[in-house]
Amino acid sequence: MSIATLDAASIDPATPDLVAFPDCAVCGEQAWIPIYEGPVRDGAFGNSRASGMVAECVGCGVRRLDEHSCHDDAVYTDAAYREILGEASDTNGFHAAHDPLQLERLNVVNPMTLRGKVVADVGCAAGSFLDFVAGLARSVIAIEPGKPYHESLTRRGFHVYDYTTHALDDCVGAVEHAFSFQVIEHVEAPAAFLTEIAALMAPGGRLTVSTPNRGDLLMELLPEDYPPFFYRSVHRWYFSDDSLARCGRAAGLVPVETRFVHRFGVANTLRWLRERAPGGRHPLPGLDDPALDSVWRDTLAREGTADTIYMTFEKPLP
Ligand SMILES: [Zn+2]
Incomplete structure (x- = not known):
């Protein structure tokens, strides 16, 4: 399957994989709804594992990565x-x-x-x-x-x-x-x-x-x-x-x-939108303004x- 955020409503909420998705370690529920299938990051940006699956617990709403894709x-x-x-x-x-x-x-x-x-x-x-x-x-x-x-x-x-x-x-x-x-x-x-x-x-x-x-x-x-x-x-x-x-x-x-x-200023979000990659704390020309970043952080915190x-x-x- 290609990179995609899956439409949960269109998927049968049967347990995707009994080994990869054991009973929920938060609430004990057995059923998981697949949410995402595709590459997952493995350490720093640029390193990834090809085929991860993330599913959401039907009982408590926590999401987890399939066990095969997790580090010991x-x-x-x-x-x-x-x-x-x-x-x-x-x-x-x-x-x-x-x-x-x-x-x-x-x-x-x-x-x-x-x-x-x-x-x-x-x-x-x-x-x-x-x-x-x-x-x-x-x-x-x-x-x-x-x-x-x-x-x-x-x-x-x-x-x-x-x-x-x-x-x-x-x-x-x-x-x-x-x-x-x-x-x-x-x-x-x-x-x-x-x-x-x-x-x-x-x-x-x-x-x-x-x-x-x-x-x-x-x-x-x-x-x-x-x-x-x-x-x-x-x-x-x-x-x-x-x-x-x-x-x-x-x-x-x-x-x-x-x-x-x-934790980041507005430039981080704009870089993501422009470059589709993490820009860390690097500013963007014309937007390197602590007051602007403060409002941005407060807005996201409130929302x-x-x-x-x-x-x-x-x-x-x-
Ligand atoms: Zn749960």
């Missing part, structure tokens, strides 16, 4: 994942690339304060975000499967674990604000992933999760050219705000706030068509 989770335990992305896999390289991005996350925390709290970051990589909040927090838990980051995380005074389940012995019910940025789309079982984090949380504690927004404006504007970039071999799951909220509820958490954040969803959940009191 072992990729996150060594340098392989960053190499697939074409990024530095050492701590200094990670900090150089990711420190400047943390203001976006601190903005989402505002106006909540982390002063005196037990804070955890699940999938923290080299811990850029944790460095920004550690001065306020009472205690910092760094959960990260990537072994190359552990020594530096430990040296900076964080309590380091490779998986949430391994932190439970020491920290069950203790975390007052947990964070997990751009991780849930990678994991094998999103509801179980959040259930484990919920066990780590104190009653009344909060969890803030971010993930790419499936309702990104470019999915609508470029239905032929953008999906082969948006769907990628390292992301099993594709959430809307609604399906992310349902995933949290499946883990016993209550969604309390949703914010959309767009829910920004590129990233931030959702905060609360663990109910017993």
Whole structure:
């Protein structure tokens, strides 16, 4: 089949492939509706896998990439994942690339304060975000499967674990604000992933999760050219705000706030429309205006068509 966003209404909602689309790991539903069939990105732009399929769960609306097109989770335990992305896999390289991005996350925390709290970051990589909040927090838990980051995380005074389940012995019910940025789309079982984090949380504690927004404006504007970039071999799951909220509820958490954040100026969208390719943060002549970009980002955030969803959940009191 050629590159196409399939017309869901015209397709029999029978399970496309029992192995590639097992029972939904958010809601348990068995039936999936095919949404897209074609190439999916494999790491940096320009690398792709030829025949991916994305389908939507009939029960909760989450979308997933067929299992054959996904990377094995072992990729996150060594340098392989960053190499697939074409990024530095050492701590200094990670900090150089990711420190400047943390203001976006601190903005989402505002106006909540982390002063005196037990804070955890699940999938923290080299811990850029944790460095920004550690001065306020009472205690910092760094959960990260990537072994190359552990020594530096430990040296900076964080309590380091490779998986949430391994932190439970020491920290069950203790975390007052947990964070997990751009991780849930990678994991094998999103509801179980959040259930484990919920066990780590104190009653009344909060969890803030971010993930790419499936309702990104470019999915609508470029239905032929953008999906082969948006769907990628390292992301099993594709959430809307609604399906992310349902995933949290499946883990016993209550969604309390949703914010959309767009990370690029207007030139990025216009380059996509002109060049059918990602332009990153490169400006366009005559449009390099921070005020214009600010209005653009705010507009997409209000409309829910920004590129990233931030959702905060609360663990109910017993
Ligand atoms: Zn489902």
